[in-house]
Amino acid sequence: QVQLVESGGGVVQPGGSLRLACAGSGFTFRSYGMHWVRQAPGKGLEWAAFIRYDEENKYYVDSVKGRFTISRDNSKSTLYLQMNSLRAEDTAVYYCVKDGTEYGDYEDYYYMDVWGKGTTVTVSS
């Protein structure tokens, strides 16, 4: 059974840093791209970042570019999100999401497949 477990959330002051982690199991982690999706309190979902299966390409929503870095350690089946220069508007539940396309698939369908339960980040003084 595919499982994604996020950790690392907490309360941090504006301008501070936090590193989220997501441990994957039940699938060949190194063969799938991975996303971070966030949800501010009472708001909708927002795609934040994506990393290819081989870490060769990384993509970000404009609002986090230059502040957040997505990375992965395939030997540990773990996804990371390093968040620097945090702002109040970064307060959200952060979900780790497995992409739906496996490396080697005939076609890419560009969707989010399996979701973790999320970890909460609160940026407040």
Place this chain on the structure above:
Amino acid sequence: QTVVTQEPSFSVSPGGTVTLTCGLSSGSVSPRFYPSWYQQTPGQAPRTLIYNTNTRSSGVPDRFSGSILGNKAALSITGAQAEDDSDYYCVLYMGGGIWVFGGGTKLTVL
């Protein structure tokens, strides 16, 4: 700035049919945007329903279906049940490694 539009809210009677839509502030949605749909109940993580316009994710009941209607992507629920009372989000792939969520539709089944 690309905005993905969804109805803020919708209601349906139990057993009824409802169609939620997903559009663009500028332009038309087509299969090349690989529209996908997600369901979220309060306090829970989202669940994937539909991808690639009309492919149901594993374990999703066949009362959920996806399509393109006119210039929008659409999610239809035929024979709505009480447990379908949820928030529904569409996502469009914009190319270049960028995905954009719609604002979500709060569906009430009553």
